[in-house]
Amino acid sequence: MCYEMIDVPAVIGTVVLNSREDVRDVVEQFTAQAASNGFQTVDALSDDVADAQPAVIVGIGGDGTLLRAAHLAHEHDVPVIGVNLGTVGYLTEVEPEIVGEMLHRLAAGQLGVQSRMTVAAETPDGSMLHGINDVVMEKVLSERLVRISVEVSGEFFTTFRADGLIVATPLGSTAYSLSAGGPVVDPDLDVLIMTPVAPHSLMSRPTVFAPDTALRFTVATERQVRVNVDGRAGVVLEEGQSVVVRAGVRPVRFLTMGSHPFPQAVRHQFGLDHA
Numbered sequence: 312m313c314y315e316m317i318d319v320p321a322v323i324g325t326v327v328l329n330s331r332e333d334v335r336d337v338v339e340q341f342t343a344q345a346a347s348n349g350f351q352t353v354d355a356l357s358d359d360v361a362d363a364q365p366a367v368i369v370g371i372g373g374d375g376t377l378l379r380a381a382h383l384a385h386e387h388d389v390p391v392i393g394v395n396l397g398t399v400g401y402l403t404e405v406e407p408e409i410v411g412e413m414l415h416r417l418a419a420g421q422l423g424v425q426s427r428m429t430v431a432a433e434t435p436d437g438s439m440l441h442g443i444n445d446v447v448m449e450k451v452l453s454e455r456l457v458r459i460s461v462e463v464s465g466e467f468f469t470t471f472r473a474d475g476l477i478v479a480t481p482l483g484s485t486a487y488s489l490s491a492g493g494p495v496v497d498p499d500l501d502v503l504i505m506t507p508v509a510p511h512s513l514m515s516r517p518t519v520f521a522p523d524t525a526l527r528f529t530v531a532t533e534r535q536v537r538v539n540v541d542g543r544a545g546v547v548l549e550e551g552q553s554v555v556v557r558a559g560v561r562p563v564r565f566l567t568m569g570s571h572p573f574p575q576a577v578r579h580q581f582g583l584d585h586a
Contacts, residue, residue, distance in 0.1 A: 319417070319418055319419075319420050320350065320365065320366030320367045320417070321350070321351060321366065322350070322351045322352070322353060322363050322365045322366060323350050323351070323367050323368075323369055324352075324353050324354070324355030324363070324365030324367070324368045324389075325338070325341070325342075325354060325355055325369050325370075325371060326355045326368060326370045326372075326376055326377075326379055326380035326383060327371050327372060328372055328376045328379060329396070333396065334372065334396055337371060337394065337407050337410070338371055340407070340410060341369070341394065341414075344410055344411050344414050345414055348414045348415060348417070348418040349418060350414070350417075353365055355383050361387075365387075365389065366389055367384075367389055367391070367392070367417070367566065368380045368383050368389060368390070368391045368392075369391070369392055369393070369394060370391065370392075370393040371393075371394045371396065372393075372394075372396050372403075373396060373397020373403065374393075374397055374402045374403060376393070376396075376397070376403075377391070377393035377402045377403050378402065378444065378541060380393065381402075381443050381563050382441075382443065384563060384564070385441070385443065385561070385563040389564075390424060390565060390566045391564070391566065392405060392413070392422070392565060392566040393405060394406075394407060394410060395407075402482070409568075413568060416568065422566045422567065423566070423567045423568070423569050424565070424566060424567070425499075425564070426562040426564050427481075427498055427562055427563050427564075427565060428480045428481060428482070428501045428502075428522065428558055428559065429442065429443055429480060429558070429559030429561065429562055429563055430442045430443075430445065430446055430478060430479075430480050430483075430503070430540075430556060430557070430558060430559055431556070431558070431560065432446045432540055432545065432554050432555070432556050433554065433557075434538070434545065434546045434554055435546070435548070435553065435554070440538070440540040440545045440546075441540070441559055442480075442483075442540040442559075443480065443563055444479060444480060444486045444541045444542075445479040445480065445486060445540075445541065446477070446478045446538065446540050446554075446556050447475060447476070447477050447478075447487060447539045447540075448475050448476045448528055448536050448537070448538050448548075448554065449474065449475035449508065449536065449537050449539065450475060450534060450536065450537075451534065451535040451537050452534060452535070455534050456472050456473060456474065456511060456534075457472075457474075457475070457530065457532050457536050458470055458471065458472050458530075458531040459471050459528050459529065459530060459531060459536065460528070460531045461476075461526065461527070461528055462527040462529070463524060463525075464524055464525050469514050471507050471510055471512050471514065472510065472512055473508055473509055473510035473511060473512065474510075475509075475536075476505060476506070476507055476508065476528060477491055477493065477504075477505070477506045477507075477508060478503055478505050478506075478526060478556045479493060479504045479506065480503070480504075481496040481499075481500050481501070481502060481504070482498045483504075483541075484496040484504055485577075488504055488506045491506045491507070491508045492506060492517065493506035493517045494519075495577060496519075501522040501558065502519050502520060502521065502522060503519070503521075503522065503556070503557075503558060504517055504518075504519050504520075505517060505518045505520065522558040523558070524557070524558075525555055525556075525557050526555065526556045526557070527553050527555045528553060528554050528555075528556065529551065529552070529553040530549065530553075531550070532550060533550050535547050535548065536548045538554050
């Protein structure tokens, strides 16, 4: 990852989803230090945030907060960075004690920029759902399996009997896909990772596809299948209906201090030092 000069933002948008006292303290610290570095801060979740035109979004919290911030940043085509107040913090690089250093380097245009692949799901009505972590197709009735047929770039691949299927980006490989047995994938790669959830099938292993692959998933049972994108409910598919999952057209951009290369981040955040 190389450092590139970026335009120094005048306005920073913040995303805060937790009202805990320790979170409020860090937000106050962040706001004061941002002002001392010449930045104006605005609530990126407010209705009038578009008028303020923030050039950077900062998520203050855990990975869930940064994911919400990243969605906003992707929507407005600006970079995002996270201040870690969570328990894992795989996506959030900046710890509270180095907020001042991060803001100083941002003001000097000395933060690196990393582009990360996104994912998109086309629903039966032609609308597009955009995600950063994953697209999940899951059974609606908890006690019944579903059958989902898979086509890969127009060719039949297989039919799964399972609780569901996940298509993750490398960034999302450490989320639901990992808990379902999927691999941890370096986010510098551009691939689609398909992981079955509790499959009743000989084809039970995750499969990794090239980023230009179109994956069509068709419900092959009378049981409904719900499509979620990054944990947000999308649509419910009936028998015979399909969703097509592809790499997103536009990546999400993360600012980075370069202090957590991939192997170090995995080792630290998942406790491999103590395994």
